Amino acid sequence: MHKVVVPKRSGIHRFACLALYRALLRKCSRLPLTVASPVSVKFLVQYKFRRCRNIQSPSQVINALQAGYEAVDLLHSTSQGNESEIYRLQTLLSEGRSLRLLNASEHRELTNARCNKPLSALDKKKAESRRYQRATAYRHPNAQPILSRPRPVVSGRRRVPVLVSARGVPFLRIKKPQPKILSDVIRTKLDKRWNRILLRDRLQAELLLAKDEDDWDGLVGDETLPSWTSEIRVALEEVIEKIQGSDQKNKELAEAMWNVVLSERKLAEEEAERRGLEIQPQSFTNPYGTFDAATMPTANDEIN
Structure with missing residues (x-):
């Protein structure tokens, strides 16, 4: 069997094509402006x-090279x-321009006349999800703080929010799907905490390396040099303080949100009783358990 040679992987073929390409570009730069642009x-x-860069047929390669040499x-x-x-050059350019315009117009006509394929249920769901993400990418101008709940009067049946812990960041889920701006805020907080860790x-x-340097300075007896560990200890204390501060804020926010859930639940039960209905038993579990300092993440805990 003959060895199959792919033209674009042949060094000789590539050299010939590149030489032809450079020759054509040099000739283009020497054309007078009165003849053609x-x-x-x-x-x-x-x-x-x-x-023509992916042509593999020998006959097509020969025809393309001959056309290039004639050009x-x-x-x-x-x-x-x-x-x-x-x-002749002006005629070829005008014919090529008119042919491109004709092909473009025919392509537009075919596109407009083509029947649109009906979307499947999965495609409709994806399109609706993308539309919702675009619509909820920014804060609504009339949005109220979540801690302003419970609302005394609502239209329709009251939705009791659910307290959710997103790797230590609390938030109240009213309904699904989740707004994009809420996802972005949670992701930003988690990334900031992880970078601090x-x-x-x-x-x-x-700090361990700095301690070794201080021990070495003590051995050589040079007491005039500043301590290697002092600046690192200060920076380490600042980072740990920021981590603990963010964890404390999350704990306080979780407590406030849990109070909102309890208030909303109480109002929902009262509204159900006024309507003469029995409210379905629901499980409102606090994801943080009892709000004790021992249950909250600390600066020495890593996010899994």
Whole structure:
């Protein structure tokens, strides 16, 4: 069997095509402005080479190379002022422009006449999800703080929110799907806490090295040098304080949100009794348990 040679992976073929490409570009730059626009001819050359770069058929490769060599001769004759070749080049450019316009108009007509395929249930669900994400990407101008609940009067049946813990960040879920701005806020808080934990671990590792440096300074008897561990300890204490402060804020926010859930639940039961209905038993579990300092994440705990 003959060895199969892919033209675009052949060094000889690539060298010949690149040499032809450079020759055509050089000829384009030498065209007089009165004959044709060098920019349009250069764009046409680049477009043709991009279209033909994946050709593998030997006959098509030969035809494309022959067309390229004829174009080099045509451009050379045009740059020398040959009247017949100038007319031929202008005719080819005008015909190519009209053909592109005709193809574009036909393509638009076919696109407009094509029947739109009905979306499946999954595609409709994805489109609706994308639309909802775009609509909830920014805060609504009339949005009220979540801690302003419970609302004394609501239209329809009252929705009791659910307290959810997103890896330590509390929030109240009213309904699904979740707004995009809420997801972005939670992700930002989690990333900030995780970056502080990574910084804390790096400072703790550097603190061990700084202690070794201080021990070495003590051995050589140079007491005039500043301590290596002092600045690292200060930075480490600042990071731990920020982590503990954010955890304390999350704890206080979770307590306030849990009170909102209890108030909403009480109002929902009262409204159900007024309607003469029995409210369905629901399980309102506090994801944080009892609000004790021992149950909250600390600065020494890592996010799993």
